[in-house]
Amino acid sequence: MNQDYIKSDLWSIIEEGFDVEQVKSSESLFSLGNGAMGQRANFEEEYSGETFQGSYIAGVYYPDKTRVGWWKNGYPEYFAKVLNAPNWIGVNVFIDEISLDLNTCKNVSNFRRELNMKEGWYQRSFQAELSNTIELKVNITRFLSLELDEVGAIKMELELMNSNAMVKLVPYLDSGITNEDSNWDDKFWNTTRVDSKSNRAYIEAHTMKTNFATCTFMHANAEFDGVSISPKLEKKTDTFIGLEFEKNVSKGERISLTKFGGYTVSRNHEASQLVDVANVVMDRATTMGYDALLEKQKEAWANIWKMSDITIEGDVKAQQGIRFNIFQLNQTYLGKDSRLNIGPKGFTGEKYGGSTYWDTEAYCLPFYMATKNQEVAWSLLEYRYNHLEKAIENAQKLGFTNGAALYPMVTMNGEECHNEWEITFEEIHRNGAISYAIFNYHRFTGDYSYIPKMGLEVLIGIARFWHQRVNFSQDKQKYVMLGITGPNEYENNVNNNWYTNYLAKWCIEYALEQLKIVDDQYPKDYDRVVSKTSLTSSETEDWAKVASNMYFPYSEKHEVFLQQDGFLDKDLIKVEDLDKSDRPINQKWSWDRILRSPYIKQADVLQGFYFFEDHFSKQSLEKHFDFYEPFTVHESSLSPCVHSIQAAKLGRMEQAYTFYLRTSRLDLDDYNKEVEEGLHITSMAGTWMSIVEGFGGMRVLNDMPHFTPQIPAQWKSYSFKVNFRNQIITVTISEKQASFEITGDKNLTIQVNDKPLVLTPGKSVQA
Amino acid sequence: MNQDYIKSDLWSIIEEGFDVEQVKSSESLFSLGNGAMGQRANFEEEYSGETFQGSYIAGVYYPDKTRVGWWKNGYPEYFAKVLNAPNWIGVNVFIDEISLDLNTCKNVSNFRRELNMKEGWYQRSFQAELSNTIELKVNITRFLSLELDEVGAIKMELELMNSNAMVKLVPYLDSGITNEDSNWDDKFWNTTRVDSKSNRAYIEAHTMKTNFATCTFMHANAEFDGVSISPKLEKKTDTFIGLEFEKNVSKGERISLTKFGGYTVSRNHEASQLVDVANVVMDRATTMGYDALLEKQKEAWANIWKMSDITIEGDVKAQQGIRFNIFQLNQTYLGKDSRLNIGPKGFTGEKYGGSTYWDTEAYCLPFYMATKNQEVAWSLLEYRYNHLEKAIENAQKLGFTNGAALYPMVTMNGEECHNEWEITFEEIHRNGAISYAIFNYHRFTGDYSYIPKMGLEVLIGIARFWHQRVNFSQDKQKYVMLGITGPNEYENNVNNNWYTNYLAKWCIEYALEQLKIVDDQYPKDYDRVVSKTSLTSSETEDWAKVASNMYFPYSEKHEVFLQQDGFLDKDLIKVEDLDKSDRPINQKWSWDRILRSPYIKQADVLQGFYFFEDHFSKQSLEKHFDFYEPFTVHESSLSPCVHSIQAAKLGRMEQAYTFYLRTSRLDLDDYNKEVEEGLHITSMAGTWMSIVEGFGGMRVLNDMPHFTPQIPAQWKSYSFKVNFRNQIITVTISEKQASFEITGDKNLTIQVNDKPLVLTPGKSVQA
Known part of the structure; x- marks a missing residue:
């Protein structure tokens, strides 16, 4: 944990002072x-110190050959790696032929970073x-445009402080890049063209195996004293191309460079057209120009914040x-592409x-449902529908038949x-x-x-x-379920994990209910789906037998469902x-030792109580919370949010907080000393849930x-x-009161502390 | 399985016909x-086809850096690989400059291999x-001397059949060798000297990290028409040295080469003396010469066979x-070196x-006890005593304290x-x-x-x-034991594996018994051991509590101990x-799917009934055998022997057979299509047990x-x-009778079918 590293600020992430560590x-x-x-926030200029270079294109991946110590039957032969893509942000800086490199400078001062959210x-x-x-004094601003999402922009300004010099x-x-986590040091990218034309340059490269074609491009313009400098080709190799802007600059003078760069990709365009595009x-x-594009950026983010x-x-x-x-969360996924x-x-x-x-369905979906238009959540659902055939194949590889689908753990x-x-x-x-x-x-x-159109097949x-x-x-x-790992990954290969058994029973019952509804209300869809899946009534009768006769481990003594068979055999020493x-x-x-201990990595039985809150009484929740919470170590970033929501529900606000x-x-203060590997994106949605569902107590019922x-x-x-069915409800809660206001053109009745409250657009109502 | 591949023969392994596959x-x-x-039986001459090169020096290994897909706390950072050692058997053959290579010959006929056991x-x-x-006609004989165990000998004879030619x-x-199973393609050997002198050559090389120094040597002599040919240095690189014997040979004439080669190793000699040695x-x-050494070889094997x-x-x-x-088994281990x-x-x-x-203790020890002098079994026990400190360290790494020892799974x-x-x-x-x-x-x-001297500390x-x-x-x-894999590795992380629980209880009780005996009979040893281990009476009282109150899963309905908690929840479909x-x-x-199935890879509960046969009635054995055998798939080479012994005990000779x-x-007929990876040495002792303990019903009791x-x-x-306490009992069993004869100079009373029988040296007695 590193609490003083990032400065406190309402809207910005700020670092002051240069620390190579x-x-x-x-x-x-x-x-x-x-x-x-x-x-990643890699430096534009050369940096010879420790760095983790990363630039990523959504949906462009490489299936790396699996490497394990001991092969187990059923392992996938390949798995898709998030792929480091060609670097377009680079701007090397030479002052009288000396390269600017913060790792080798005699002195660095007034170093400051700001991420303006x-x-x-x-x-x-x-x-x-x-x-x-x-x-020299350097100031560099960068953004990835929401307006033109294939483009990023960089503005670099340099001022010489104590001498005249030749600035280059x-x-x-650069497509000569690698992945740090490569299994076999395979070559992931094949570069086919490196080219430039006046202020522009292009690298065409495609991924090996998956054959995603990409054009990494840039347009650079340097100005001195309001006049553009003509570029020259500086260097061109099989995987690199650099343009050169050179100028004699006097002490106190400034030179600036604007660079637009990014990728066009065969996921979105014809592979042969990538340079043209x-x-x-x-x-x-x-x-548009840099300034106008930046203005658009501010507008776009203002719109996002308005809702979220x-x-x-x-x-x-x-x-x-x-x-x-x-x-x-908004930088990662905007729901435009299913x-x-x-x-x-x-x-x-x-x-x-x-x-x-499964983070997406369990933790992220509520955030996107409440802070975006409905289409975004639909996209997330459609994503899984589009993977249904693969999920069926995945289950087949593990010996399942008849169209059984097992969605992958990671995909x-x-x-x-x-x-x-x-x-x-x-x-x-995860399937549940x-x-x-x-x-x-x-x-x-x-x-x-969604259900008659796509969801029923998934169900x-x-x-x-x-x-x-x-x-x-x-x-x-x-009916029992053997050989399970529940959400608590500190137990492996257990029998009758309550959460999984419960979820399985619920999934079957929910599927049976939806079959009935679709049969009644969408008969054409019903016929199509039944025909496509060859579903029979004897099959669904068999499902019903399983659902109605599922085993759930339970302790009469403690009056709690047991996380799995044998949980009470453990040495039940509390975390404290x-x-x-x-x-x-x-x-x-x-x-x-972890496995045979009673310690719970993340909510497991309690995850079930979170999902199916209305199946259980508050008294029962309290019993289960009091039984499991003392053994929970929360060593998953996904755990505390569920406990926070439940503690709030039980009126234990100190604990919830x-x-x-x-x-x-978690990341800003680097609790786990691992933020250098990247951020914990999906658990961020859990933080949002802790406030909205925990402190605010929001639920949608009936x-x-x-x-x-x-x-x-x-x-x-x-x-x-909260965007509730196209009306944005703003909820403001102080020690004394809660007030509610909606947008839109119709009244909305909500429940506050189980009492109805009618909201009228534009009027703030207190409760 | 490949039943016709090896010819039937009483004493030899014979292959006829050349098949690259x-x-x-x-x-x-x-x-x-x-x-x-x-x-391995690699060819002496060049071979460009598929081959798995292997030459191994006992006790010379390399700790390869661990490579796993996902690291788990507690994994060793390195693990010792059986190390492919420099090749000394190579003899390249050139006929008019064409290399003899069975993979590229126009024709190969009368190909025959014989391993004369x-x-x-x-x-x-x-x-x-x-x-x-x-x-040309080629005949090559090779053996690794038992008389001089640092030397092997090769005799190669060539005859030109249809033409004169220059034979070289x-x-x-060659120390430019690698391991097929290298994790990181590390360099395992560092060669420091490559040299030759007249008919001899030397390569000094040491292993990286472990620094075992070796001298790989050869002495070669070629003869034509009874006259030695003078060698020349053919080629010398950083890791290779070849001598050249060249002769014009006429059609029908023969040329022969004798090569002695092998290793001297710093495990046995001063590193600086290896070439001299x-x-x-x-x-x-x-x-001695090739022929005399071969005669010694025959004598040595005759002595081995006499006893085994x-x-x-x-x-x-x-x-x-x-x-x-x-x-x-005798090629692998002779018990000379603890x-x-x-x-x-x-x-x-x-x-x-x-x-x-654990194969050594569970399967091999009985073979070596019965077919060798007592010192060999002592050596195997001493080996573990010498590793006790490491076993204590190993347990410490997993969180155990106070001198608790966990012997490694593989070491x-x-x-x-x-x-x-x-x-x-x-x-x-394995610890048990x-x-x-x-x-x-x-x-x-x-x-x-052994017990007062070494064993008590181990216990x-x-x-x-x-x-x-x-x-x-x-x-x-x-007392329960959680998170266990039993001998049946088709179950992982189970609770209360009966075999392990039973063994644990027995180990504690046996240790307590031996403590008492040593205290009574070897007080000096007792004091030394108690002082060294800081053992206290309150500690042994705690042990006794555990032993006397251990949990054993049991089914009243089936009247059997359960392999582990929850076994009866499985879908109990029999293997057949x-x-x-x-x-x-x-x-x-x-x-x-394997894990949640009821199928048993190798005897587990039945392994316990084998070890502790006299703790259970024959009726109980029968019940357990009938319960577990139908679920046993014997996909470990160590499984059928235990079942064979027990089937024989139950009088089910067809099944035992x-x-x-x-x-x-298993290997001769390549049941599992994997013999190319090497032989299943340790399970071979199980085969021996099947005959001696199974069909012959041998036990030592009282x-x-x-x-x-x-x-x-x-x-x-x-x-x-069977070598019983320095008297060799020869047991001959036919359909009609069993006869017994002993060596030595004193009578021996044995029990046959629970009746005493007195054996007098030199007289065959029937029962």
């Missing part, structure tokens, strides 16, 4: 993204004294933290590979990308999250149309999977009674938003917005 | 070893037509199979790494060499096998001296481990009811050998020998 962490924290591409730009400024004693600026493109894109950018901002009064760090979370999803590191690192986890294109047997094959609760998201979407938006494939995955225990005379030197257990203990704090500044407003003692007030 | 398999089957070194040599002969149409023979040494060794070999042969009348394939097993052990592939391949598994030098969490950390029953071997040694040999370390590894279940009010296309499940099913067949020719002779219907008679 922090460069990689800052590269993560100051990352930029626009949904279509993104990049309100307006969506990143700025870095510093003064440097080079080895030739020339001092070399904006370049790149020219069109650059024409648009240069026609959360304000917190009285706690600057909390304010900064929640905005950072919301900002990063082929994309929300990677765990977004555009900020390589780690984990793949782009899609890029629908194929499984993970290779730990205890996760890949056994953490199958897909069905739950369909339910959740309908519950929140009221839009049923059938998933129900088939559960039906085949259980077996009948003669001993228990119940562990020696501090044992924490975090994932760093201090060998894996077997403590859990909230663990997530909201087509109506419900709230049970509370506020942490540390805050004066806070406010959030 | 079989080269790698034959390289395994015709492997040679002399306990100190060994090698009676005499310990390997011969290969063939006729080849080269691309220049010259035909190039015996060479090599010269001494070569002097001895050349002074099993004869089978009426079944040539069975005879060949059992002799192959006995032969390979730093060595019995690797699972011996000197026949790289696979698995490490040299020592070379006492450190753990394996990295699958479910095995490395959880298959801890170490204690059991101490008990077994005492039971068989009557020699108690204490192991008892401490079990005491710490269990925990008290408040729910069951018993599985579709054939599902077998073997380890090739056909994904890992999770079927199980026996599965092991005895210091007396017991036999319950039976014979498979397929055999006329069989006979085996």
Whole structure:
């Protein structure tokens, strides 16, 4: 944890002072993204110190050959890596032939970074004294345009402070890049063309195997004293091209460079047209110009914040933290393209590979449903529909038949990308999250149309999977599910994980209900789906048998469902009674010791109580919370949010706030000393949930938003917005009262503390 | 399976006809070893086809950096690889400058290999037509000397059949070798000197990291018409040296080459003296000469067979199979060096790494106890005593304290060499096998001296481990053991594996008993050990509590102990009811499906009934056998022997014989299509047990050998020998009778079918 590293600010992330030890962490924290591409905050100029270079194009991946210690049957042979893409941000700077490199400067002062979240730009400024004693002032602003999402813009300004010198600026493109996490040091990119024309340059390269064709392009313009400098070709190799802008600059004078760069990709255009399209894109950018494009950027971010901002009064760090979370989620995914999803590191690192986890359905969907238009959530659902065939193939590889679908643990294109047997094959609760998201979407938006059109097929494939995955225990005379890893990954290969059993039963019942509804109300869709899936009534009868006779481990003594069979055999020492030197257990203990301990990595039974809150009484929630919370170590970034929401529901606001704090500044304060690898994007949605669903108590039940407003003692007030069926509800909660206001043109009845409240557009109502 | 590949023969392994597809398999089957070194049956001459090159020096290994897909806390950073050593067998052959290479010859005929197990040599002969149409006849004999165990000998004879030609023979040494299973393509060997002097050559090389210094040497002599040819240096590189013997040979004439080669190693000599020692060794070999050394070889093997042969009348394939097993065990380990052990592939391949598994204690020890002098078994026990400190360190790495010892799953030098969490950390029953071997040694040999001298410390370390590894279940009010993989590796991370729980209880009780005996009878040793281990009476009281209150899963309904908690929840379909296309499940099913199935890879509960036979009634054995056998797929080479012994005990000789067949020719008939990777050395001891303990029913109880002779219907008679406390008992069993004869100078009372029988030396007694 590093609390003083990032300055407190309501709207910006600010670092002051140059520290080589922090460069990689800052590269993560100051990352930029626009949904279509993104990049770590690598320096534009040369940097010879420790750095983790990363530039990523949404949906462009490489299936790296699997490398494991011991092969287990069923492992995928390849898995999709988030792929470091050609670098377009580079601008080498030479002052009298000495390269500007902060790692070798005699002195660096006034170093400052700012990521302005309100307006969506990143700025870095510093003064440097080079080895030739020339001092210069540098200011660089960069953004990835939301208006033209294939373009990023850089403005670099240099001023000589103590001497005249020959200044040479070399904006370049470089496809000679690698992935840090490559398994076999394969070549991931093949460069086919390196070219330039006046102020522009192009590198055409395609990925090996997946054959994504890309054109990395740039348009650079340098000005001195209001006059453009003519470029020369500086260097051209098989994978590099640089233009040169050279000028004699006097002490106190300034030179500036504007660079537009980015990618055109065969995912969106004809492969043969990529350079032409790149020219069109650059024409648009240069026609608008840097300043106009930046203005558009500010407008676009203003629009995003209008719908998704959360304000917190009285706690600057909390304010900064929640905005950072919301900002990063929006940088990662905007819902414009149903082929994309929300990677765990977004555009900020390589780690984990793949782009899609159950995090999307379980944690991110509520955020996107409430802060975007309905189409965004639809896109996320459609993504899984488009992967249904692959999920069926995935299940087939593991021995399932008859159209049973197992969605992968990690994926890029629908194929499984993970290779730990205890996760890949056994953490199958992920499948339930897909069905739950369909339910959740309908519950929140009221839009049923996804189910007859797409969702029903998904629900059938998933129900088939559960039906085949259980077996009948003669001993228990119940259906059991063996060999499971639940959400708590600190247990592997257990029997009857309650959460998974419960989810399986629910998935089957939900699928049966939807079959009935679609049969009644969308008979054409019903016929189409039944015919396509060859579903029979005897099959659904078999499903019903499983659902109605599922086994759930339960302790009469403790009056709680057991996380899995045998949980009570453990040595039940509470977390608080562990020696501090044992924490975090994932760093201090060998894996077997973790496994046989009672310690819970992230909510498991409680995750079920979160999903299916209305199936259980508050008393039962309290019993389960009090039983499991003392064993929960929250060593997953996805854990505290669920506990925070439940603590709030149980009226334990101090505890809820403590859990909230663990997530909201996880990356900013680098709790786990790993932010240099990238940000924890998906858990950021959990932070949002902690406020909206936890403190605000928002639920949608019976087509109506419900709230049970509370506020942490540390805050004066806070406010959030929810797009409920195209009306934006602004909820403002202070110690004394909660007020509600809606947009739109019709009244909306909500429930506040279980009492109805009628909202009229434009009028703030207190409760 | 490939039944016609190896010709049936009582004493030899014979292959006829050249098949490029079989080269790698034959390289395994015709492997040679002399306990100190060994090698696959690679061709001496060039071979450009598929080959798996392997030459191994006992005890010389390399700690390769671990490579896994996902790191788990506690994994060893390095693990010891069986190391491919410099090649000394090579002899390139050029006929008019064309290299003899069976892969590129126009024709190969009369190809024949013979491994003569009676005499310990390997011969290969063939006729080849080269691309220049010259035909030649080649005959090559090779053996690794038991007399001089640093030396091997090769005799190569060539005859030109259809033409005169210039024949060039190039015996060479080559240290430019690699391991097929290298993790990171590290350089394993560093060559420091390549040299030659007249007929001799030397390569000095040491292993990286472990720094084993070696001198690979050769002495070559070619003769034509009874006259030696003078050698020239043919080629010398940084890692290669070849001598050249050149002669114009006429059609019908013969040229021969004798080559002595081998290794001197810093494990046995001063590193600085290795070349000098090599010269001494070569002097001895050349002074004796090839023929005399071969005679010594035949004598040495005759002595081995005198004590260990099993004869089978009426079944040539069975005879060949059992002799192959006995032969390979003796090639692998002779018990001369307590730093060595019995690797699972011996000197026949790289696979698995490490040299020592629980196979040694559980399967190999009985063979070596019964067919060697007592010192050999002592050596195996001493090996583990020497590793006790490392076992304590290994346990510490996993969080155990106070001198608790966990012997590694796989090791070379006492450190753990394996990295699958479910095995490395959880298959801890291996620890019990170490204690059991101490008990077994005492039971068989009557020699108690190992226990006060060394064994007690081992027993204490192991008892401490079990005491710490269990925990008290408040729910069951018993001690339980969580997170276990039993001998049946088709279950991972289970709770209360009966075998492991039972073994743990027994280990503690046995340690407590021995503490009492040593205290009574060896007070000095007792004081030394108690002082060294800081053992207290309160500690042993705690052990006793665990042992007396251990939980054992049991089914009242089936009247059997359950393999682990929850076994009865499985879908209990018998193996015979599985579709054939599902077998073997380890090739056909994904890992999770195997895990949740009831199928048993190798005896688990039944392994316990084998170890602790006299703790259970025959009726109970029968119940457990009938319960578990139908679920056992025997996909481990170590499984059928235990079932065979138990089936024989239950009087089910047909079934016992079927199980026996599965092991005895496992490699010869290549049941699992993997013999090219090397032989299954340790399971070969199980085959021996199937005959001696199974069919012959041998046990040692109360210091007396017991036999319950039976014979498979397929055999006329069989006979085996047992060295019981320095008297060799020869047991011959036919359909009609069993006869017994002993060597030595005193009578011996044995039990046959529970009746005493007095044996007098030199007289055959029938029962």
